[in-house]
Amino acid sequence: MKRALLLSAALFAAAPAAFAAEPQEAMQAYVDSEIMAWAHDTAIVEAIEAQNALTGGYDATRITQLDATWRAEVGTGSDLVDGVLMNAAADFLRARIEASGGMITEVIVMDAKGLNVAASGATSDYWQGDEAKYQETYPKGAGAVHFGEVEFDESSQSYQAQISITITDPVTGRPIGAMTVGVDAEVLL
Secondary structure (H helix, E strand, O other): OHHHHHHHHHHHHHHHHHHHHHHHHHHHHHHHHOHHHOOOOHHHHHHHHHHHHHHOOOOHHHHHHHHHHHHHHOOOOOHHHHHHHOOHHHHHHHHHHHHOOOOEEEEEEEOOOOEEEEEOOOOOOOEOOOOHHHHOOHHHOOOOEEEOOOEEEOOOOEEEEEEEEEEEOOOOOOEEEEEEEEEEHHHHO
């Protein structure tokens, strides 16, 4: 009896880990089967490389200034915000969302500093470098993948998760930036 209780307790304790693994397995399968097919598209790679040439020398003060400017200008049609939302890479991202049949809710592409390069829609901030979506990908190198928690999104009234990956130069394999893809967890699972 005591052994059965211990076994039951062990199985019960392991259950949350099994449930937690399920969404990650589904997200990894989606990365492998769908996202990687277009993640290193020329439009994305060229946009990141062009921005890295501009922002490579930015220090923390400059990044903080740009982030504050972004936050103040979101929704105003500023050059900074429009530069991220209205470029060839952003158009490509919106096309991927449309082609996903409701699976993808948003996409953000970041440079080597964690600054927005292209996005399917406005983000609340310009600098993603202080968030796991960047910290768990680009700095960790080629092949790094980060799965965010499944969370309820008030604006869409749905459960979503973010999948983030390192973007590499397709010729050299050198990390150049990162990309975060928001997925509708209810459709995915």
